[in-house]
Amino acid sequence: MSALTAAAGDGHQFSQRGMKRKTEILDAALRIIARDGLSALTMRALASEAGIPLGATTYYFPSKSALITEAFELHAARETDRVIAAMRKLSPECSAHQLADELAKFLISGLTDHRSQLIAEYELLIGATREPNLAALSRTWQAPMRQELSDAAGRLGSLKPVVDAQVLLGLLAGLEVDHLSVEPSAIDKAAIRSILRRSVSALFASS
Amino acid sequence: MSALTAAAGDGHQFSQRGMKRKTEILDAALRIIARDGLSALTMRALASEAGIPLGATTYYFPSKSALITEAFELHAARETDRVIAAMRKLSPECSAHQLADELAKFLISGLTDHRSQLIAEYELLIGATREPNLAALSRTWQAPMRQELSDAAGRLGSLKPVVDAQVLLGLLAGLEVDHLSVEPSAIDKAAIRSILRRSVSALFASS
DNA sequence: ACCATTCTTGTACATCTGTACCATTTCGGC
DNA sequence: GCCGAAATGGTACAGATGTACAAGAATGGT
Numbered sequence: 039m040s041a042l043t044a045a046a047g048d049g050h051q052f053s054q055r056g057m058k059r060k061t062e063i064l065d066a067a068l069r070i071i072a073r074d075g076l077s078a079l080t081m082r083a084l085a086s087e088a089g090i091p092l093g094a095t096t097y098y099f100p101s102k103s104a105l106i107t108e109a110f111e112l113h114a115a116r117e118t119d120r121v122i123a124a125m126r127k128l129s130p131e132c133s134a135h136q137l138a139d140e141l142a143k144f145l146i147s148g149l150t151d152h153r154s155q156l157i158a159e160y161e162l163l164i165g166a167t168r169e170p171n172l173a174a175l176s177r178t179w180q181a182p183m184r185q186e187l188s189d190a191a192g193r194l195g196s197l198k199p200v201v202d203a204q205v206l207l208g209l210l211a212g213l214e215v216d217h218l219s220v221e222p223s224a225i226d227k228a229a230i231r232s233i234l235r236r237s238v239s240a241l242f243a244s245s
Numbered sequence: 246m247s248a249l250t251a252a253a254g255d256g257h258q259f260s261q262r263g264m265k266r267k268t269e270i271l272d273a274a275l276r277i278i279a280r281d282g283l284s285a286l287t288m289r290a291l292a293s294e295a296g297i298p299l300g301a302t303t304y305y306f307p308s309k310s311a312l313i314t315e316a317f318e319l320h321a322a323r324e325t326d327r328v329i330a331a332m333r334k335l336s337p338e339c340s341a342h343q344l345a346d347e348l349a350k351f352l353i354s355g356l357t358d359h360r361s362q363l364i365a366e367y368e369l370l371i372g373a374t375r376e377p378n379l380a381a382l383s384r385t386w387q388a389p390m391r392q393e394l395s396d397a398a399g400r401l402g403s404l405k406p407v408v409d410a411q412v413l414l415g416l417l418a419g420l421e422v423d424h425l426s427v428e429p430s431a432i433d434k435a436a437i438r439s440i441l442r443r444s445v446s447a448l449f450a451s452s
Numbered sequence: 453a454c455c456a457t458t459c460t461t462g463t464a465c466a467t468c469t470g471t472a473c474c475a476t477t478t479c480g481g482c
Numbered sequence: 483g484c485c486g487a488a489a490t491g492g493t494a495c496a497g498a499t500g501t502a503c504a505a506g507a508a509t510g511g512t
Contacts, residue, residue: 053458055509075375077284081500091461096501098459157374164371166426167364168282173426180423201443208440209412212419216387219373219380233415236408240447260488262479288470298491303471305489 050097060098063088067109072154076161079106107171110162114175117159118182125186134194138238142231145210150222157218180207194242202241209237257304267305270295274316279361283368286313314378317369321382324366325389332393341401345445349438352417357429364425387414401449409448416444 052060066088070079081102085092099105124144132140148156166172188203196202213233217225259267273295277286288309292299306312331351339347355363370386373379395410403409420440424432 050458053509056458059459080498082498093461093463093503094459097461100501102500157371160367160422161371163422163425164364164368173428176426198443201440204436204440205416205444208419208423209416210419211422212415212417215367215370215418215422216415218370219383221380229411233408233411236405236448237412237444240450241443243447243450257488260480262489266489287468289468299471300473300491300493301489309470 052098056098059094061112063090063095063098064105064109064112067105068113068158071109071158071161076106076158076165103169106162106165107169107175110166110172111175113159113162114179118179121183122186125183125190132190132194134238134242135235137190137194138235139231141206141210141238142227142234145213145230145234146225146227148214149217149220149225153222156214160215160218183207191242196242205241206237209234259305266297266301268319270297270302270305271312271316271319274312275320275365278316278365278368283313283365283372310376313369313372314376314382317373317379318382320366320369321386325386328390329393332390332397339397341445341449342442344397344401345442346438348413348417348445349434349441352420352437352441353432353434355421356424356427356432360429363421367422367425390414398449403449412448413444416441 050056063084067079067084070083070087081095082092084105085095088095095105099108162172163176166176184203184207187206188199191199191202191206213230217230270291274286274291277290277294288302289299291312292302295302302312306315369379370383373383391410391414394413395406398406398409398413420437424437
Protein backbone atom coordinates (compact mmCIF):
# COMPACT_ATOMS: atom_id res chain seq x y z
CA MET A 39 0.00 0.00 0.00
CA SER A 40 2.75 2.46 0.99
CA ALA A 41 0.57 5.13 2.47
CA LEU A 42 0.10 8.79 1.64
CA THR A 43 1.67 8.76 -1.79
CA ALA A 44 -1.40 9.02 -3.97
CA ALA A 45 -3.89 11.51 -2.62
CA ALA A 46 -6.80 10.03 -4.50
CA GLY A 47 -5.78 6.62 -3.24
CA ASP A 48 -6.94 4.98 -6.43
CA GLY A 49 -4.29 2.59 -7.54
CA HIS A 50 -0.60 1.84 -7.80
CA GLN A 51 2.28 4.14 -8.13
CA PHE A 52 4.22 3.75 -11.32
CA SER A 53 7.84 4.26 -12.09
CA GLN A 54 9.25 5.80 -15.26
CA ARG A 55 8.89 2.64 -17.24
CA GLY A 56 5.39 2.15 -15.97
CA MET A 57 4.35 5.68 -16.83
CA LYS A 58 5.68 5.29 -20.34
CA ARG A 59 3.63 2.14 -20.80
CA LYS A 60 0.62 3.88 -19.38
CA THR A 61 0.96 6.68 -21.89
CA GLU A 62 1.24 4.15 -24.69
CA ILE A 63 -2.03 2.61 -23.57
CA LEU A 64 -3.66 6.02 -23.42
CA ASP A 65 -2.44 6.72 -26.93
CA ALA A 66 -3.95 3.48 -28.12
CA ALA A 67 -7.21 4.44 -26.44
CA LEU A 68 -7.26 7.82 -28.15
CA ARG A 69 -6.50 6.14 -31.45
CA ILE A 70 -9.49 3.85 -31.07
CA ILE A 71 -11.79 6.66 -30.05
CA ALA A 72 -10.67 8.81 -32.95
CA ARG A 73 -11.00 5.99 -35.44
CA ASP A 74 -14.14 4.16 -34.38
CA GLY A 75 -15.80 6.23 -31.71
CA LEU A 76 -16.08 6.09 -27.97
CA SER A 77 -18.38 3.08 -28.03
CA ALA A 78 -15.68 1.08 -29.79
CA LEU A 79 -13.35 1.55 -26.85
CA THR A 80 -13.58 -1.75 -25.02
CA MET A 81 -10.87 -3.10 -22.79
CA ARG A 82 -10.24 -5.91 -25.23
CA ALA A 83 -10.04 -3.61 -28.24
CA LEU A 84 -7.68 -1.46 -26.24
CA ALA A 85 -5.45 -4.38 -25.35
CA SER A 86 -5.38 -5.44 -28.97
CA GLU A 87 -4.61 -1.95 -30.24
CA ALA A 88 -1.86 -1.45 -27.71
CA GLY A 89 -0.49 -4.93 -28.28
CA ILE A 90 -0.75 -5.94 -24.67
CA PRO A 91 -2.71 -8.64 -22.86
CA LEU A 92 -6.06 -7.80 -21.36
CA GLY A 93 -4.79 -8.06 -17.83
CA ALA A 94 -2.35 -5.21 -18.33
CA THR A 95 -5.15 -2.73 -18.93
CA THR A 96 -6.68 -3.47 -15.56
CA TYR A 97 -3.30 -3.14 -13.95
CA TYR A 98 -2.75 0.37 -15.23
CA PHE A 99 -6.29 1.60 -14.89
CA PRO A 100 -8.52 0.70 -11.97
CA SER A 101 -11.62 1.06 -14.12
CA LYS A 102 -12.73 1.95 -17.59
CA SER A 103 -14.13 5.19 -16.30
CA ALA A 104 -10.68 6.16 -15.00
CA LEU A 105 -9.19 5.23 -18.33
CA ILE A 106 -11.54 7.52 -20.20
CA THR A 107 -10.92 10.34 -17.78
CA GLU A 108 -7.17 10.08 -18.16
CA ALA A 109 -7.39 9.75 -21.91
CA PHE A 110 -9.53 12.87 -22.06
CA GLU A 111 -7.09 14.77 -19.87
CA LEU A 112 -4.20 13.80 -22.09
CA HIS A 113 -6.05 14.74 -25.23
CA ALA A 114 -7.18 18.05 -23.76
CA ALA A 115 -3.64 19.00 -22.85
CA ARG A 116 -2.37 18.24 -26.33
CA GLU A 117 -5.26 19.88 -28.11
CA THR A 118 -4.87 23.04 -26.09
CA ASP A 119 -1.29 23.27 -27.24
CA ARG A 120 -2.28 22.76 -30.86
CA VAL A 121 -4.96 25.40 -30.70
CA ILE A 122 -2.76 27.96 -29.02
CA ALA A 123 -0.02 27.35 -31.55
CA ALA A 124 -2.49 27.92 -34.36
CA MET A 125 -3.71 31.15 -32.80
CA ARG A 126 -0.22 32.42 -32.08
CA LYS A 127 0.78 31.86 -35.67
CA LEU A 128 -1.76 34.34 -36.95
CA SER A 129 -1.57 36.78 -34.11
CA PRO A 130 1.18 39.33 -34.80
CA GLU A 131 -0.55 41.90 -36.93
CA CYS A 132 -3.36 40.81 -39.11
CA SER A 133 -6.46 42.48 -40.44
CA ALA A 134 -9.94 41.46 -39.47
CA HIS A 135 -10.25 39.89 -42.89
CA GLN A 136 -7.17 37.81 -42.32
CA LEU A 137 -8.35 36.78 -38.89
CA ALA A 138 -11.62 35.56 -40.37
CA ASP A 139 -9.86 33.56 -43.05
CA GLU A 140 -7.48 32.01 -40.58
CA LEU A 141 -10.36 30.99 -38.36
CA ALA A 142 -12.08 29.52 -41.38
CA LYS A 143 -8.96 27.62 -42.29
CA PHE A 144 -8.66 26.26 -38.79
CA LEU A 145 -12.30 25.26 -38.78
CA ILE A 146 -12.27 23.62 -42.20
CA SER A 147 -9.08 21.79 -41.39
CA GLY A 148 -10.72 20.35 -38.31
CA LEU A 149 -13.82 19.35 -40.23
CA THR A 150 -11.93 17.58 -42.98
CA ASP A 151 -8.46 16.46 -41.93
CA HIS A 152 -9.21 15.76 -38.27
CA ARG A 153 -12.84 14.92 -38.66
CA SER A 154 -13.06 11.73 -36.65
CA GLN A 155 -10.96 13.31 -33.95
CA LEU A 156 -13.31 16.26 -33.82
CA ILE A 157 -16.27 13.95 -33.53
CA ALA A 158 -14.54 12.10 -30.74
CA GLU A 159 -13.99 15.36 -28.91
CA TYR A 160 -17.67 16.10 -28.95
CA GLU A 161 -18.41 12.55 -27.91
CA LEU A 162 -16.22 13.08 -24.89
CA LEU A 163 -17.81 16.45 -24.24
CA ILE A 164 -21.23 14.84 -24.17
CA GLY A 165 -19.91 12.06 -21.99
CA ALA A 166 -18.56 14.71 -19.66
CA THR A 167 -22.11 15.83 -19.19
CA ARG A 168 -22.77 12.78 -17.09
CA GLU A 169 -19.41 12.40 -15.38
CA PRO A 170 -18.60 15.22 -12.98
CA ASN A 171 -14.83 14.77 -13.09
CA LEU A 172 -14.86 15.18 -16.85
CA ALA A 173 -17.15 18.16 -16.65
CA ALA A 174 -14.67 20.15 -14.63
CA LEU A 175 -12.00 19.43 -17.21
CA SER A 176 -14.09 20.30 -20.22
CA ARG A 177 -15.05 23.56 -18.60
CA THR A 178 -11.45 24.75 -18.64
CA TRP A 179 -10.93 23.25 -22.06
CA GLN A 180 -11.35 26.41 -24.08
CA ALA A 181 -9.92 28.87 -21.61
CA PRO A 182 -6.54 29.27 -23.34
CA MET A 183 -8.09 29.67 -26.76
CA ARG A 184 -10.51 32.20 -25.36
CA GLN A 185 -7.58 34.16 -24.02
CA GLU A 186 -5.71 34.07 -27.29
CA LEU A 187 -8.74 35.12 -29.29
CA SER A 188 -9.48 37.86 -26.82
CA ASP A 189 -5.96 39.18 -27.23
CA ALA A 190 -6.28 39.09 -30.99
CA ALA A 191 -9.56 40.95 -30.81
CA GLY A 192 -7.99 43.56 -28.60
CA ARG A 193 -5.17 44.11 -31.07
CA LEU A 194 -7.74 44.51 -33.80
CA GLY A 195 -9.29 47.38 -31.89
CA SER A 196 -12.28 45.63 -30.40
CA LEU A 197 -13.88 47.60 -27.59
CA LYS A 198 -15.23 44.43 -26.02
CA PRO A 199 -12.53 41.87 -26.72
CA VAL A 200 -13.77 39.38 -24.15
CA VAL A 201 -17.32 39.34 -25.45
CA ASP A 202 -16.14 39.28 -29.04
CA ALA A 203 -13.90 36.33 -28.33
CA GLN A 204 -16.85 34.52 -26.80
CA VAL A 205 -18.95 35.29 -29.84
CA LEU A 206 -16.32 33.97 -32.21
CA LEU A 207 -15.61 30.89 -30.13
CA GLY A 208 -19.28 30.14 -29.84
CA LEU A 209 -19.71 30.60 -33.54
CA LEU A 210 -16.79 28.31 -34.27
CA ALA A 211 -18.19 25.60 -32.04
CA GLY A 212 -21.62 25.99 -33.58
CA LEU A 213 -20.31 25.76 -37.11
CA GLU A 214 -18.35 22.69 -36.14
CA VAL A 215 -21.39 21.00 -34.67
CA ASP A 216 -23.57 21.97 -37.60
CA HIS A 217 -21.12 20.31 -39.94
CA LEU A 218 -20.44 17.17 -37.95
CA SER A 219 -22.94 15.12 -39.90
CA VAL A 220 -21.97 16.60 -43.25
CA GLU A 221 -19.57 14.52 -45.22
CA PRO A 222 -16.31 16.38 -45.78
CA SER A 223 -16.72 16.60 -49.54
CA ALA A 224 -20.09 18.28 -49.13
CA ILE A 225 -18.85 21.05 -46.86
CA ASP A 226 -19.39 24.46 -48.37
CA LYS A 227 -16.09 26.06 -47.53
CA ALA A 228 -16.95 29.31 -49.26
CA ALA A 229 -20.05 29.62 -47.10
CA ILE A 230 -18.02 29.09 -43.95
CA ARG A 231 -15.54 31.75 -44.98
CA SER A 232 -18.39 34.05 -45.82
CA ILE A 233 -20.03 33.54 -42.46
CA LEU A 234 -16.83 34.16 -40.55
CA ARG A 235 -15.90 37.23 -42.57
CA ARG A 236 -19.33 38.63 -42.04
CA SER A 237 -19.17 38.01 -38.29
CA VAL A 238 -15.69 39.34 -37.78
CA SER A 239 -16.21 42.44 -39.84
CA ALA A 240 -19.59 43.07 -38.21
CA LEU A 241 -18.10 42.77 -34.76
CA PHE A 242 -15.11 44.96 -35.38
CA ALA A 243 -16.85 47.54 -37.51
CA SER A 244 -19.27 48.36 -34.74
CA SER A 245 -16.71 48.98 -32.03
CA MET B 246 -45.49 -10.80 -46.76
CA SER B 247 -48.18 -8.98 -48.81
CA ALA B 248 -45.93 -7.37 -51.34
CA LEU B 249 -45.28 -3.76 -52.27
CA THR B 250 -46.68 -2.13 -49.16
CA ALA B 251 -43.50 -1.14 -47.41
CA ALA B 252 -40.92 0.25 -49.77
CA ALA B 253 -38.04 -0.36 -47.42
CA GLY B 254 -39.25 -3.90 -46.96
CA ASP B 255 -38.06 -3.97 -43.39
CA GLY B 256 -40.81 -5.43 -41.29
CA HIS B 257 -44.51 -5.81 -40.72
CA GLN B 258 -47.31 -3.50 -41.55
CA PHE B 259 -49.18 -2.20 -38.58
CA SER B 260 -52.76 -1.18 -38.19
CA GLN B 261 -54.02 1.75 -36.16
CA ARG B 262 -53.69 -0.05 -32.88
CA GLY B 263 -50.23 -1.25 -33.78
CA MET B 264 -49.08 2.20 -34.76
CA LYS B 265 -50.32 3.59 -31.50
CA ARG B 266 -48.38 0.99 -29.56
CA LYS B 267 -45.35 1.69 -31.66
CA THR B 268 -45.55 5.36 -30.86
CA GLU B 269 -45.86 4.54 -27.17
CA ILE B 270 -42.69 2.51 -27.39
CA LEU B 271 -40.93 5.32 -29.21
CA ASP B 272 -42.04 7.72 -26.50
CA ALA B 273 -40.64 5.41 -23.87
CA ALA B 274 -37.38 5.28 -25.79
CA LEU B 275 -37.17 9.05 -25.97
CA ARG B 276 -37.93 9.25 -22.27
CA ILE B 277 -35.05 6.92 -21.48
CA ILE B 278 -32.64 8.77 -23.73
CA ALA B 279 -33.63 12.11 -22.25
CA ARG B 280 -33.37 10.85 -18.69
CA ASP B 281 -30.33 8.58 -18.70
CA GLY B 282 -28.64 9.02 -22.04
CA LEU B 283 -28.44 7.04 -25.24
CA SER B 284 -26.28 4.34 -23.71
CA ALA B 285 -29.03 3.59 -21.20
CA LEU B 286 -31.39 2.67 -24.00
CA THR B 287 -31.34 -1.11 -23.99
CA MET B 288 -34.15 -3.24 -25.26
CA ARG B 289 -34.84 -4.46 -21.75
CA ALA B 290 -34.88 -0.98 -20.27
CA LEU B 291 -37.19 0.02 -23.08
CA ALA B 292 -39.54 -2.86 -22.44
CA SER B 293 -39.60 -2.02 -18.75
CA GLU B 294 -40.18 1.68 -19.35
CA ALA B 295 -42.96 1.02 -21.83
CA GLY B 296 -44.46 -1.67 -19.62
CA ILE B 297 -44.30 -4.35 -22.29
CA PRO B 298 -42.47 -7.66 -22.51
CA LEU B 299 -39.14 -7.84 -24.24
CA GLY B 300 -40.53 -9.76 -27.16
CA ALA B 301 -42.80 -6.92 -28.12
CA THR B 302 -39.90 -4.60 -28.83
CA THR B 303 -38.48 -6.95 -31.39
CA TYR B 304 -41.87 -7.29 -32.96
CA TYR B 305 -42.27 -3.59 -33.55
CA PHE B 306 -38.69 -2.83 -34.47
CA PRO B 307 -36.57 -5.14 -36.58
CA SER B 308 -33.41 -3.92 -34.88
CA LYS B 309 -32.20 -1.50 -32.28
CA SER B 310 -30.69 0.63 -35.00
CA ALA B 311 -34.11 0.99 -36.61
CA LEU B 312 -35.56 1.88 -33.25
CA ILE B 313 -33.07 4.69 -32.73
CA THR B 314 -33.62 5.98 -36.22
CA GLU B 315 -37.37 6.12 -35.78
CA ALA B 316 -37.07 7.67 -32.35
CA PHE B 317 -34.82 10.34 -33.75
CA GLU B 318 -37.21 11.03 -36.60
CA LEU B 319 -40.10 11.40 -34.21
CA HIS B 320 -38.16 13.68 -31.94
CA ALA B 321 -36.92 15.77 -34.84
CA ALA B 322 -40.44 16.30 -36.13
CA ARG B 323 -41.68 17.43 -32.74
CA GLU B 324 -38.70 19.61 -32.01
CA THR B 325 -38.99 21.35 -35.35
CA ASP B 326 -42.55 22.27 -34.51
CA ARG B 327 -41.52 23.60 -31.11
CA VAL B 328 -38.75 25.70 -32.56
CA ILE B 329 -40.87 27.16 -35.30
CA ALA B 330 -43.60 28.01 -32.84
CA ALA B 331 -41.08 29.82 -30.68
CA MET B 332 -39.74 31.75 -33.62
CA ARG B 333 -43.18 32.66 -34.93
CA LYS B 334 -44.15 34.01 -31.56
CA LEU B 335 -41.49 36.67 -31.65
CA SER B 336 -41.60 37.37 -35.33
CA PRO B 337 -44.22 40.03 -36.03
CA GLU B 338 -42.39 43.29 -35.46
CA CYS B 339 -39.58 43.32 -32.99
CA SER B 340 -36.41 45.27 -32.67
CA ALA B 341 -32.96 43.75 -32.95
CA HIS B 342 -32.70 44.10 -29.21
CA GLN B 343 -35.88 42.13 -28.69
CA LEU B 344 -34.77 39.47 -31.13
CA ALA B 345 -31.55 39.03 -29.21
CA ASP B 346 -33.36 38.72 -25.91
CA GLU B 347 -35.84 36.24 -27.30
CA LEU B 348 -33.02 34.13 -28.67
CA ALA B 349 -31.34 34.30 -25.29
CA LYS B 350 -34.53 33.24 -23.60
CA PHE B 351 -34.92 30.32 -25.95
CA LEU B 352 -31.33 29.29 -25.41
CA ILE B 353 -31.40 29.58 -21.64
CA SER B 354 -34.68 27.73 -21.47
CA GLY B 355 -33.13 24.87 -23.39
CA LEU B 356 -30.06 24.84 -21.18
CA THR B 357 -31.99 24.77 -17.95
CA ASP B 358 -35.51 23.43 -18.33
CA HIS B 359 -34.83 20.96 -21.14
CA ARG B 360 -31.24 20.25 -20.34
CA SER B 361 -31.21 16.48 -20.47
CA GLN B 362 -33.27 16.58 -23.63
CA LEU B 363 -30.79 18.96 -25.18
CA ILE B 364 -27.94 16.68 -24.24
CA ALA B 365 -29.80 13.76 -25.76
CA GLU B 366 -30.21 15.71 -28.99
CA TYR B 367 -26.50 16.21 -29.28
CA GLU B 368 -25.93 12.58 -28.42
CA LEU B 369 -28.15 11.63 -31.31
CA LEU B 370 -26.44 14.17 -33.54
CA ILE B 371 -23.08 12.62 -32.76
CA GLY B 372 -24.51 9.18 -33.29
CA ALA B 373 -25.79 10.36 -36.63
CA THR B 374 -22.20 10.98 -37.57
CA ARG B 375 -21.66 7.26 -37.88
CA GLU B 376 -25.05 6.21 -39.23
CA PRO B 377 -25.77 7.51 -42.73
CA ASN B 378 -29.54 7.32 -42.47
CA LEU B 379 -29.47 9.53 -39.41
CA ALA B 380 -27.05 11.93 -41.01
CA ALA B 381 -29.48 12.77 -43.79
CA LEU B 382 -32.14 13.52 -41.23
CA SER B 383 -30.00 15.69 -39.03
CA ARG B 384 -28.92 17.67 -42.03
CA THR B 385 -32.46 18.85 -42.66
CA TRP B 386 -32.99 19.29 -38.94
CA GLN B 387 -32.42 23.00 -38.76
CA ALA B 388 -33.78 23.97 -42.15
CA PRO B 389 -37.11 25.31 -40.88
CA MET B 390 -35.50 27.30 -38.11
CA ARG B 391 -32.99 28.69 -40.55
CA GLN B 392 -35.84 29.84 -42.72
CA GLU B 393 -37.67 31.48 -39.85
CA LEU B 394 -34.56 33.25 -38.63
CA SER B 395 -33.73 34.35 -42.11
CA ASP B 396 -37.20 35.86 -42.46
CA ALA B 397 -36.83 37.64 -39.16
CA ALA B 398 -33.47 39.02 -40.20
CA GLY B 399 -34.97 40.23 -43.45
CA ARG B 400 -37.72 42.06 -41.61
CA LEU B 401 -35.10 43.67 -39.42
CA GLY B 402 -33.46 45.12 -42.50
CA SER B 403 -30.57 42.76 -42.88
CA LEU B 404 -28.93 42.96 -46.28
CA LYS B 405 -27.71 39.38 -46.02
CA PRO B 406 -30.51 37.63 -44.17
CA VAL B 407 -29.41 34.14 -45.14
CA VAL B 408 -25.85 34.58 -43.95
CA ASP B 409 -26.99 36.39 -40.83
CA ALA B 410 -29.37 33.59 -39.99
CA GLN B 411 -26.50 31.12 -40.38
CA VAL B 412 -24.36 33.21 -38.10
CA LEU B 413 -27.02 33.37 -35.43
CA LEU B 414 -27.88 29.69 -35.68
CA GLY B 415 -24.24 28.73 -35.52
CA LEU B 416 -23.76 30.97 -32.54
CA LEU B 417 -26.77 29.47 -30.79
CA ALA B 418 -25.52 25.95 -31.35
CA GLY B 419 -22.07 26.92 -30.17
CA LEU B 420 -23.34 28.54 -27.01
CA GLU B 421 -25.44 25.48 -26.35
CA VAL B 422 -22.50 23.17 -26.74
CA ASP B 423 -20.24 25.35 -24.65
CA HIS B 424 -22.74 25.18 -21.82
CA LEU B 425 -23.58 21.50 -22.00
CA SER B 426 -21.16 20.59 -19.24
CA VAL B 427 -22.02 23.59 -17.10
CA GLU B 428 -24.51 22.88 -14.39
CA PRO B 429 -27.66 24.93 -14.87
CA SER B 430 -27.19 26.98 -11.73
CA ALA B 431 -23.75 28.08 -12.87
CA ILE B 432 -24.88 29.40 -16.24
CA ASP B 433 -24.15 33.07 -16.63
CA LYS B 434 -27.39 34.19 -18.19
CA ALA B 435 -26.39 37.82 -18.31
CA ALA B 436 -23.30 36.89 -20.30
CA ILE B 437 -25.38 34.94 -22.79
CA ARG B 438 -27.73 37.85 -23.26
CA SER B 439 -24.78 40.15 -23.65
CA ILE B 440 -23.21 37.96 -26.29
CA LEU B 441 -26.39 37.67 -28.29
CA ARG B 442 -27.16 41.37 -28.09
CA ARG B 443 -23.68 42.19 -29.22
CA SER B 444 -23.91 39.79 -32.14
CA VAL B 445 -27.35 40.82 -33.29
CA SER B 446 -26.66 44.50 -33.06
CA ALA B 447 -23.29 44.10 -34.75
CA LEU B 448 -24.83 42.17 -37.61
CA PHE B 449 -27.71 44.51 -38.19
CA ALA B 450 -25.84 47.73 -37.63
CA SER B 451 -23.40 46.97 -40.42
CA SER B 452 -25.93 46.28 -43.10
C1' DA C 453 22.92 -13.18 -3.90
C1' DC C 454 18.73 -11.82 -1.87
C1' DC C 455 14.36 -9.78 -1.65
C1' DA C 456 10.54 -6.52 -1.85
C1' DT C 457 8.36 -4.10 -5.26
C1' DT C 458 6.84 -3.42 -9.76
C1' DC C 459 5.17 -5.43 -13.71
C1' DT C 460 3.24 -9.10 -16.88
C1' DT C 461 0.13 -12.54 -18.53
C1' DG C 462 -3.50 -15.86 -18.91
C1' DT C 463 -7.80 -17.19 -17.47
C1' DA C 464 -12.26 -17.17 -15.17
C1' DC C 465 -16.67 -15.18 -13.86
C1' DA C 466 -20.93 -12.87 -13.42
C1' DT C 467 -23.56 -9.89 -15.94
C1' DC C 468 -25.69 -7.64 -19.74
C1' DT C 469 -27.06 -7.25 -24.60
C1' DG C 470 -29.42 -7.86 -29.13
C1' DT C 471 -32.01 -10.99 -31.28
C1' DA C 472 -34.41 -15.32 -32.64
C1' DC C 473 -38.09 -18.39 -31.79
C1' DC C 474 -42.71 -20.17 -30.89
C1' DA C 475 -46.88 -21.05 -28.60
C1' DT C 476 -50.79 -18.37 -27.41
C1' DT C 477 -54.23 -14.74 -27.54
C1' DT C 478 -56.75 -11.00 -29.69
C1' DC C 479 -58.64 -8.67 -33.59
C1' DG C 480 -61.37 -7.51 -37.87
C1' DG C 481 -63.87 -8.78 -41.80
C1' DC C 482 -67.14 -12.24 -43.57
C1' DG D 483 -69.35 -18.06 -35.12
C1' DC D 484 -65.03 -18.55 -38.20
C1' DC D 485 -60.57 -17.85 -39.80
C1' DG D 486 -56.43 -15.71 -41.33
C1' DA D 487 -53.69 -12.09 -39.83
C1' DA D 488 -52.02 -9.12 -36.30
C1' DA D 489 -50.30 -8.83 -31.81
C1' DT D 490 -48.53 -10.65 -27.39
C1' DG D 491 -45.70 -12.91 -24.03
C1' DG D 492 -42.16 -15.84 -22.32
C1' DT D 493 -37.84 -17.94 -22.91
C1' DA D 494 -33.45 -19.25 -24.82
C1' DC D 495 -28.98 -18.34 -26.79
C1' DA D 496 -24.62 -16.87 -28.41
C1' DG D 497 -21.62 -13.33 -27.89
C1' DA D 498 -19.49 -9.38 -25.70
C1' DT D 499 -17.99 -6.74 -21.68
C1' DG D 500 -15.87 -4.99 -17.26
C1' DT D 501 -13.43 -6.74 -13.71
C1' DA D 502 -11.14 -10.03 -10.35
C1' DC D 503 -7.50 -13.01 -9.45
C1' DA D 504 -3.32 -15.56 -9.02
C1' DA D 505 0.89 -17.31 -10.51
C1' DG D 506 4.97 -16.07 -12.73
C1' DA D 507 8.83 -12.79 -14.57
C1' DA D 508 11.54 -8.69 -14.39
C1' DT D 509 13.61 -4.95 -11.91
C1' DG D 510 16.45 -2.37 -8.81
C1' DG D 511 18.40 -1.36 -4.49
C1' DT D 512 21.36 -3.33 -0.72
